[in-house]
Amino acid sequence: MKLTTAGESHGKTLVGIIEGLPSNLQLDFSKINEDLALRQSGYGRGGRQKIEKDRIEVLSGVRNLLTLGSPLAFMIVNADYKNWENCMSAESCDVTQRTLTKVRPGHADLTGLLKFAQTDARNILERASARETAVRVAAGSIAKQYLSALGVQVSGYVKSVCGVSDGAEYSFEQLAEAKKHPLFMLDEGKEEQAMKLIDALKERGDTAGGVVEIRIHGLKSGFGSCMTYGEKLDARLAGALMGVQAIKGVEVGLGFAAADLPGSRVHDEIYKKDGAFFRHTNNAGGIEGGMSNGEDIIVRAAMKPIPTLMRGLNTVDFVSGEPCRAAGERSDVAAICACEIILESVAAFTVAQVVSERLGGDNMAQVIKRYSELY
Ligand code: EPS
Numbered sequence: 235m236k237l238t239t240a241g242e243s244h245g246k247t248l249v250g251i252i253e254g255l256p257s258n259l260q261l262d263f264s265k266i267n268e269d270l271a272l273r274q275s276g277y278g279r280g281g282r283q284k285i286e287k288d289r290i291e292v293l294s295g296v297r298n299l300l301t302l303g304s305p306l307a308f309m310i311v312n313a314d315y316k317n318w319e320n321c322m323s324a325e326s327c328d329v330t331q332r333t334l335t336k337v338r339p340g341h342a343d344l345t346g347l348l349k350f351a352q353t354d355a356r357n358i359l360e361r362a363s364a365r366e367t368a369v370r371v372a373a374g375s376i377a378k379q380y381l382s383a384l385g386v387q388v389s390g391y392v393k394s395v396c397g398v399s400d401g402a403e404y405s406f407e408q409l410a411e412a413k414k415h416p417l418f419m420l421d422e423g424k425e426e427q428a429m430k431l432i433d434a435l436k437e438r439g440d441t442a443g444g445v446v447e448i449r450i451h452g453l454k455s456g457f458g459s460c461m462t463y464g465e466k467l468d469a470r471l472a473g474a475l476m477g478v479q480a481i482k483g484v485e486v487g488l489g490f491a492a493a494d495l496p497g498s499r500v501h502d503e504i505y506k507k508d509g510a511f512f513r514h515t516n517n518a519g520g521i522e523g524g525m526s527n528g529e530d531i532i533v534r535a536a537m538k539p540i541p542t543l544m545r546g547l548n549t550v551d552f553v554s555g556e557p558c559r560a561a562g563e564r565s566d567v568a569a570i571c572a573c574e575i576i577l578e579s580v581a582a583f584t585v586a587q588v589v590s591e592r593l594g595g596d597n598m599a600q601v602i603k604r605y606s607e608l609y
Pocket of ligand 1 (some may be wrong): 243280282283286359362363364365368542564565566572
């Protein structure tokens with residue numbers, strides 16, 4: 235299973251193509267659009283989300299709500315394009331409008347300009363923009379429907395915002411509550427505190443990041459491999475999560491905390507009852523030897539603060555070479571809720587890829603039968 239995305243932030247449309255889906259997967263488009271709306275939601279988002287109303291429009295690969303086994307192509311239209319057509323069109327247009335040369339620290343602007351031999355960072359940032367993640371959310375939502383047919387669920391919540399951290403542990407079932415909250419947090423006191431902090435940062439023209447936890451529930455053991463490093467499930471998930479804009483760190487299970495503890499307090503002891511193996515703890519985050527072990531898979535990712543600050547940071551104008559403040563027309567203050575649903579989607583797509591690599595299957599009935607035969 236493979237996803238290709240295309241599209242610029244203020245271009246005509248975003249596009250996705252998924253190859254390798256089996257036939258006869260029943261799709262619920264309203265669920266995909268719900269995930270797209272969640273990506274646009276959350277406390278601290280900026281003006282752009284008032285313009286967009288993201289919806290999936292399927293172009294091929296589906297008939298009467300059922301996948302055909304052919305490439306599934308879809309688009310998500312950029313409503314803002316009408317305001318940018320005169321400088322973003324593929325046809326001849328006026329590229330002297332909306333140029334960006336006051337390169338933003340933390341964004342792709344400067345390194346992209348040098349690498350792609352450009353003088354206007356617009357040619358870099360349009361693609362580097364997190365707008366592209368709308369496609370990954372739609373694809374991840376389809377992957378969730380594929381996994382759901384096997385009894386595998388994916389969920390998550392926001393664990394911290396700019397240092398306001400929820401240290402509690404929650405059951406998988408409790409995570410469903412998170413999306414009802416303005417910051418997808420489960421501790422209301424912490425959430426209140428985080429919202430006040432976002433207000434204060436907005437006032438100061440500053441931005442926030444945070445930490446998101448994603449869980450995959452119900453995946454049988456043996457997905458991934460201990461035999462070749464590229465097939466390790468933790469490596470696949472970490473690579474996919476790190477591939478999301480603004481992610482600077484990923485951990486699995488206890489993660490970095492495991493390095494500070496003796497082995498007796500880290501490794502999950504193994505028991506057997508009625509023919510089934512189980513553990514009382516899940517410090518490994520559901521992955522041992524690069525393979526799922528049947529417990530919940532737990533991954534956390536750290537999002538850096540948004541690099542477009544309304545107050546601007548010190549930088550240099552790429553064309554004049556003069557010191558200046560970085561550009562900032564409008565910006566999200568925090569996009570941690572978007573980050574949560576994006577990471578959930580990317581994790582779901584990665585697990586769906588790993589499942590389809592192991593099980594193959596031309597049609598859903600075959601996939602479901604093969605999955606049911608596993609331990
Ligand atoms: C982004 C800048 C902002 C964000 C955008 C990502 O867009 P604009 O420049 O239009 O104000 O809103 O994210 C989205 C549009 C989105 O849908 O997530 C950036 O520079 O990365």
